[in-house]
Amino acid sequence: IGPFFQDQPVLKNPFLEDALLKGYLRRHLPEEAVFSDLSAFGERLAKEVDTWGRECEVNPPRLVHFDPWGRRVDHIVTSEAWKRMKDLSAREGLVAIGYEKLFGEWSRVYQMSKLYIYSPSSGLYSCPLAMTDGAAKVIQSIGLPPVCEEAFGRLTSRQPERFWTSGQWMTERQGGSDVGSGTETVAVPQTDGSYKLHGFKWFTSATDANMSLTLARAQDSRGATTPGSKGLSLFYAEVSRDEDGLLRGIEVQRLKEKLGTRQMPTAELLLDGLPAHRLSEEGRGVASIANMLTITRIHNSVSAVAGMRRVVLLARDYATRRTVFGKLLKDHPLHVQTLARMEVETRGAFLLVMELCRLLGREESGLASQLDAHLLRLLTPVVKLYTGKQAVAVISEGLESFGGQGYIEDTGLPGMLRDAQVLSIWEGTTNVLSLDVLRCVARSSGMVLHAYFTHVKSLLAGASSVSSLTPAVKAVGGALSELEEFVQVAASKGPNYLELAS
Ligand code: MFK
Ligand code: FAD
Structure with a gap:
């Protein structure tokens, strides 16, 4: 038996390690308070909270139907770690930040950035937080009826003893x-x-x-x-x-x-x-719960990209520790190509999700133009369905980059793949969300598609000054013109054609 034991991948501060997240915030929300909050939270996640997340997996909830004397009690017994997650979520304002609105239209971006670094360490506490946020949004949007005014205060509270999910x-x-x-x-x-x-x-x-x-x-x-x-x-x-x-x-x-x-x-x-x-x-009922669906679908997308980012972070770290065929994984070009592909998928998905959060923040601050509102409606199902699928693919690839260890339960890695599989099922399956897109296009008489075309054109105009992007700008511009022409022809034939075309 040799003396060799492989170093395990180490989770470092997920905020400080995420160049794209930091860059995005530096450009849009360069507030010292936000950076110091996310840095401190990231440190705590890596040093302490991540192990609680693991504890939640190892000690899953159980149902106790009866007390020792035979009386029906229906107690759902959860782990201590799960309970600590609730307190932590309140203290860190993981729901509250979206309602305190300290950073105006950027408050949702701040809140979701925090959830993004938290989600893969949260032991799935991200799920009750999503629904809590969605419920608060519904209650707020129907004007805080007296019967649930107290509940709204609790859902958005930072005090653990007051906080409700x-x-x-x-x-x-x-x-x-x-x-x-x-x-x-x-x-x-x-x-x-x-x-x-x-x-x-x-x-x-x-x-x-x-x-x-x-x-x-x-x-x-x-x-x-x-x-x-x-x-x-x-x-x-x-x-x-x-x-x-x-x-x-x-x-x-x-x-x-x-x-x-x-x-x-x-x-x-x-x-x-x-x-x-x-x-x-x-x-x-359905129209009224739609606000909740919008919020929980955005949370779902945030969690999907967060899972991708986490597996890439761990795989990158592992590549600096694992030696094969005489050199570290990071020095094998083919392995680096695999990591780079995962990184590109993750970056694209991150920017899509943050765009959604930005639009949500604008809408909630009363700053959204008609175009913003259309885009938010269109992109919410699209981003949810796309990132849900992408998360499974990227996390599966991520597991493979640890070799056999990616398949071993107590590394914590297989759970990431299992948890990703639900992202395309709950909160609307892929097909159901695709149909939601068609319905919203048809019901807006094509206005949401028009908003999309206008938006992409303005992005292309912005990118056209960067010479290295010229081929990409040309390719996307060409595809967009073709699509626009197709939709115009379809629209001229009536709403059913428009629905088909979209
Ligand atoms: C880690 C993060 C995790 C996140 C939390 C996960 C835990 C929770 C897990 C769950 O899965 S909770 C259950 C989630 N269930 C779904 O998502 C249901 C999926 N099915 C659909 O979304 C169907 O499309 C739907 C139920 C909405 C179809 O019902 P209808 O009655 O046939 O809808 P219809 O006729 O299209 O729309 C009725 C009204 O709602 C219309 O308003 P108006 O009457 O004013 O015209 C629609 O415009 C509105 N509406 C429907 N979907 C909407 C919407 N409005 C805005 N956004 C939408 N997405
Ligand atoms: P079905 O609607 O029967 O779908 C079966 C298949 O048919 C799917 O592939 C679907 O895409 C497809 N399909 C359906 N309609 C169409 C169509 N018109 N055209 C083409 N294809 C179609 N729900 C809650 O309310 N609250 C919760 O807290 C909650 N938690 C959940 C937790 C977990 C772990 C899971 C797995 C599910 C949870 N759900 C919850 C339920 C979840 O939202 C539903 O399972 C989901 O919306 C799909 O509904 P269904 O199971 O009835 O599938």
């Missing part, structure tokens, strides 16, 4: 994509204007949340409901326990056994008289 319960057995036909949950009106929900939610992630936004069909005075999407309304429900410690109106049926995201509980819930309040007008 939210769930997003949409999917039922018959429909996750098609919630309009698939939702069976009914909302029975109560005399005080509130409702009680009865139904079965088939996927509910981070089920240890304090509240949730959910969809249900409100019954009329005769107990009838309206079928389809037009019968759905948006409801707010708190998750609480009664004096006997029982969940009010909820039974946790079981926790899902999942390919990845094992750090986080995903439960099937029987809603059996869950007290709730209607937030939307009757029948406007």
